[in-house]
Amino acid sequence: xxPILFPLSLAFILFGMGVVGFMIRKNAxxxxxxxxxxxxxxxxxxxxxxxxxxxxxxxxxxxxVMVTAAAEVAVGLALIVSIFRSRQxxxxxxxxxxxx
Amino acid sequence: MTPExxxxxxxxxxxxxxxAGLLFSRNTVYCALFLIINFTSVGVIYLIxxxxxxxxxxxxxxxxxIMVLFLFVIMLLGVEKLDRTEPLRWQRPxxxxxxxxxxxxxxxxxLTRVGLxxxxxxxxxxxxDPKTIGMALFTRFSLPFEITSVILLVAxxxxxxxxxxxxxxxxx
Numbered sequence: 237x238x239p240i241l242f243p244l245s246l247a248f249i250l251f252g253m254g255v256v257g258f259m260i261r262k263n264a265x266x267x268x269x270x271x272x273x274x275x276x277x278x279x280x281x282x283x284x285x286x287x288x289x290x291x292x293x294x295x296x297x298x299x300x301v302m303v304t305a306a307a308e309v310a311v312g313l314a315l316i317v318s319i320f321r322s323r324q325x326x327x328x329x330x331x332x333x334x335x336x
Numbered sequence: 337m338t339p340e341x342x343x344x345x346x347x348x349x350x351x352x353x354x355x356a357g358l359l360f361s362r363n364t365v366y367c368a369l370f371l372i373i374n375f376t377s378v379g380v381i382y383l384i385x386x387x388x389x390x391x392x393x394x395x396x397x398x399x400x401x402i403m404v405l406f407l408f409v410i411m412l413l414g415v416e417k418l419d420r421t422e423p424l425r426w427q428r429p430x431x432x433x434x435x436x437x438x439x440x441x442x443x444x445x446x447l448t449r450v451g452l453x454x455x456x457x458x459x460x461x462x463x464x465d466p467k468t469i470g471m472a473l474f475t476r477f478s479l480p481f482e483i484t485s486v487i488l489l490v491a492x493x494x495x496x497x498x499x500x501x502x503x504x505x506x507x508x
Binding site for chain 2: 263311
């Protein structure tokens with residue numbers, strides 16, 4: 237159909253954009269969203285190779301990645317809510333001290 | 337230039353444009369909506385590459401549950417906008433340079449190791465239906481499956497514990 241180079245390079249481009257978003261944004265929630273972008277890029281690679289090798293293990297791993305991402309988002313957003321409750325900001329430049 | 341390649345290129349352009357919108361948008365709600373566009377277009381890419389179950393699981397779980405959770409928290413905290421102060425001026429160009437390094441390294445490895453030879457295969461109806469994935473999950477991957485159920489339980493309990501409001505101290 238089409239060369240697997242294209243989905244793999246799309247995955248790399250999305251991963252690179254996730255890395256850029258992770259490093260340049262100051263809002264903690266947007267940093268989380270760039271993390272989801274990186275997870276998505278890894279999922280594209282899994283699905284591509286599951287298609288190329290005609291193996292179902294890639295699909296199963298994507299299910300595990302989705303479950304782990306969901307659990308991590310739940311806990312991470314709970315952490316952000318409690319940080320907001322104690323400091324009234326989620327700007328990562330303002331969250332400078334370890335004092336709770 | 338097969339039709340599948342054209343569809344894939346259109347979806348890839350939408351996904352990359354949505355990711356760029358996520359990077360450069362000043363409003364947090366817009367970032368979440370751009371990410372929903374990204375997830376949905378990547379879900380359709382999964383559909384092209386012969387993964388219908390994963391495509392709909394992606395739309396239902398990522399775009400339907402995780403992003404809704406993000407939007408709940410964004411609107412709960414009321415943090416749509418941020419000011420533009422940037423204490424460390426060299427961080428942004430450095431981040432772009434490092435990400436460009438990742439992408440260029442990846443492109444080099446792909447072009448030399450993979451190249452334009454290997455092609456994706458057409459969709460196989462018995463490979464990626466829920467029955468095959470379920471059989472693999474419950475026979476060969478049963479231990480990771482049970483561990484992911486424990487992960488979800490811990491995440492649910494942890495989210496409740498972390499956001500619990502401590503009862504007020506009754507001191508005088």
